[in-house]
Amino acid sequence: MNHNTPLSPRPLHHLAEAHRRVLTAAQLREHGVSAAKSAERCRRGGPWQQILPGVFLLHPGPPTSEERLHAVLMYAARGPLPRPAPKVPAQPTAQDPHRPVYAEAMVTGLAALTLHGFTAAPALPSLERIDVLVERGRRLRSTGCARIVRTAGLPMADLVTGLPVAPVPRALADAVAGLSDAGTVRRLLTEAVRGGYCEPAAVVRELTRAKLLARPHVVDAVDLLLAEGRALAEDRLYRMVREYGLPDPVWNVDLRLPGGLHLGGLDAYWPEQAVAVELDTRASRQGEDAQGAEYARKREHLERLGITVVRLTPRKLRDALEQQAAVVRTALMAAADRDPAAYVVVLPR
Incomplete structure (x- = not known):
């Protein structure tokens, strides 16, 4: 054996972190696992399963919410990120050498709002699909638990629980695009402002860019959003005069x-x-x-x-x-x- 001899699959067993139980075909090859061996392990009753094209779950049971998030990002990411932007801390770090890096892809929509902490957004296990934002022109299709959302230019991602997540205004627009229930739209937009996640103007810009203001239930929710934002601004103005x-x-x-x-x-x-x-x-x-x-x-x-x-x-x-x-x-x-x-x-x- 020399240093060029492929590794056996055994090193996979010591990767205890949850996100290391989801690996791409390329990562498996780095561990010496061929495509044929991966397919063999994913047969009915086998120890692995293919959760998305080119993405494997290294256990037979249902994936956790964290595993689904990592799987979707692995499916949509474009190779390793050479040098993260300042808003996203450098990763992986010496303290967390196994943290995965996702280039040109980020979680958006309802899943992103849940990660940001919205109480009006559904729990991750209840989401059949996870929206992932990528550049327009990428050769990807929605499949399995991954729903591809395209944009002309990716925003700067927020890092939430180690994952790249779309900023709240963009995540809101992507979520609202798939919602027809006026009550849900209203609750999400109201929480965005009342919870201090963003200002109404930023939300309206994204909704306008997404051409969503032609929908009556969205317009009604935006009117309430702007009223909520003005009331909060007036309260801050009163407090400024009083406290200073x-x-x-x-x-x-x-x-x-x-x-x-x-x-x-x-x-x-x-x-x-x-x-x-x-x-x-x-x-x-x-x-x-x-x-x-x-x-x-x-x-x-x-x-x-x-x-x-x-x-x-x-x-x-x-x-x-x-x-x-x-x-x-x-x-x-x-x-x-x-x-x-x-x-x-x-x-x-």
């Missing part, structure tokens, strides 16, 4: 010129300093360009009158509340150095 010691503004007002011309609504306004805060909770939907243009016109008009407008997004309020409080405080302090603003009438909205 900002002077109390007047809340939710309309501004008008003395002659009656309507200038627009604001979420918070400090009349003495002529500083306004407006929450930008717009979501990018087809046909809403006019809304963005109207927003810009209103801001320009107010600023010509000497009113400073601070635009805050829900994401900024969620991720950097103290920083946004500092922005508002700076605008209030700078009021003393500005020319007095034009007189406006402040009315409750």
Whole structure:
């Protein structure tokens, strides 16, 4: 025997990790197991089974949820990943040398939402198929427990329990594409925002890209999603003023010129300093360009009158509340150095 002699199948028995009980044909060959030997072991009553084309389960019983996830990724992945992107920690590592690497494939849809921790998503064992996202043009077909979802460009994957998983907005869009139950769609979208997984605008962008906003039950769910997102943003704005010691503004007002011309609504306004805060909770939907243009016109008009407008997004309020409080405080302090603003009438909205 020399160093070129193929290994026997025996080394497979000491691989105790659950994901090592699922191997590809190429990995088996590295262990000295030929295609003929693999086929022999997968015969009726044999110790192995072929779970997907080119992917083998090294035990006779039903696969676990973890084994199904790894099998689907093994089926869809394109070879080894040479150097993972920064968001996905380098793998395998010295601490976990057997962790598999999956290139150009990630779990998406309902399975991804379950992995992200959504309570409204079904448990993994109840899913007949697991969605896996790959680049458009890959020569793959849906088969067995793997359902292929194609995209023009793969997003940056999140690493969840050691698996590449589509970010929540993309996973939501892929899940909603296969759902017809309005209640389920509504619960998933609401949890995405209420649970702090992502902002409504990111979800709407993905739903728009997937051309799902033509479906009435999706549109209804999106309207509720946007209302939920705005309520959360307003709560954060109230908390910002309270916790960071900002002077109390007047809340939710309309501004008008003395002659009656309507200038627009604001979420918070400090009349003495002529500083306004407006929450930008717009979501990018087809046909809403006019809304963005109207927003810009209103801001320009107010600023010509000497009113400073601070635009805050829900994401900024969620991720950097103290920083946004500092922005508002700076605008209030700078009021003393500005020319007095034009007189406006402040009315409750």
